[in-house]
Amino acid sequence: MAVERVKTGIEGLDEILHGGIPRRNIVLLSGGPGTGKTILAQQFLFNGLLAGEPGVYVALEEHPVQVRVNMAQFGWEVRKFEEEGLFAIVDAFTGGIGEAARRERYVVRAPDEFEAMVDVLRAAVRDVGAVRAVVDSVTTLYITKPVAARGIVMQLKRVLSGLGCTSFLISQVSVTERGFGGPGVEHAADGIIRLDLDEIKGRLYRSLIVWKMRGTSHSMNRHPFEITDRGIIVHAKKTLSVGVSQGEVLSHE
Numbered sequence: 001m002a003v004e005r006v007k008t009g010i011e012g013l014d015e016i017l018h019g020g021i022p023r024r025n026i027v028l029l030s031g032g033p034g035t036g037k038t039i040l041a042q043q044f045l046f047n048g049l050l051a052g053e054p055g056v057y058v059a060l061e062e063h064p065v066q067v068r069v070n071m072a073q074f075g076w077e078v079r080k081f082e083e084e085g086l087f088a089i090v091d092a093f094t095g096g097i098g099e100a101a102r103r104e105r106y107v108v109r110a111p112d113e114f115e116a117m118v119d120v121l122r123a124a125v126r127d128v129g130a131v132r133a134v135v136d137s138v139t140t141l142y143i144t145k146p147v148a149a150r151g152i153v154m155q156l157k158r159v160l161s162g163l164g165c166t167s168f169l170i171s172q173v174s175v176t177e178r179g180f181g182g183p184g185v186e187h188a189a190d191g192i193i194r195l196d197l198d199e200i201k202g203r204l205y206r207s208l209i210v211w212k213m214r215g216t217s218h219s220m221n222r223h224p225f226e227i228t229d230r231g232i233i234v235h236a237k238k239t240l241s242v243g244v245s246q247g248e249v250l251s252h253e
């Protein structure tokens, strides 16, 4: 039986995933600062809304108001979908403090308590009937307690996958780190997509690589991508090879 897939709707990305992300997979979206993780994840959610698939975004890094403003800059207006009950932002940022936070529907009162966050997330996923979910970022959930990382990711997997969601968990790694967020987390996830920025001869190059994706074959190449004012475009037919010695950069068809 063919595996059921969720299309990211991001140009080039479904192609290198050989059709999309297998349904219910929990995918670690990892990379250093400014590599495009948040934008890619928000585009995945918005494309879902356009395709009639409700979604939930858990904001741990930014104020929900800022999330809406940032998304709108790419033409991704989520207000209408929130009003129609098809999209929800879980505010795990403000703790309910402040005027703007009082207008949020899904607020985690104790953002430091993982269980409290999961309860609000579960309610949001059920209310909107979400089939796509994003947690931005999971790193925030265990940065002060690395031993809890695997347990936290496993529980998110049980909850999100159990409720039928295909999800991106954003994992922050430092600029020099080669991994994806730590051994427990990397093995618990069903998939890993790594986003990179490499400085070569005074210029930054963006690329991504699908490191693993349970349930499907996928491109084994490192693909260059761009961020435009309409979102991310992945060059599925191109390979970026970054020399180990920080030498040349080859980009070819």
Ligand SMILES: Nc1ncnc2c1ncn2[C@@H]1O[C@H](COP(=O)(O)OP(=O)(O)OP(=O)(O)O)[C@@H](O)[C@H]1O
Pocket (backbone or CB within 6 Å): 031, 032, 033, 034, 035, 036, 037, 038, 039, 040, 172, 227, 228, 229
């Ligand atoms: N309209 C735009 N056009 C082109 N590039 C943009 C645009 N808006 C943002 N960017 C690029 O996207 C980057 C931010 O991407 P994003 O917020 O997704 O990063 P991130 O991986 O989530 O980083 P962090 O881990 O710090 O949250 C900016 O640093 C900038 O280079």
Ligand SMILES: [Mg+2]
Pocket (backbone or CB within 6 Å): 037, 038, 039, 061, 136
């Ligand atoms: Mg981000």
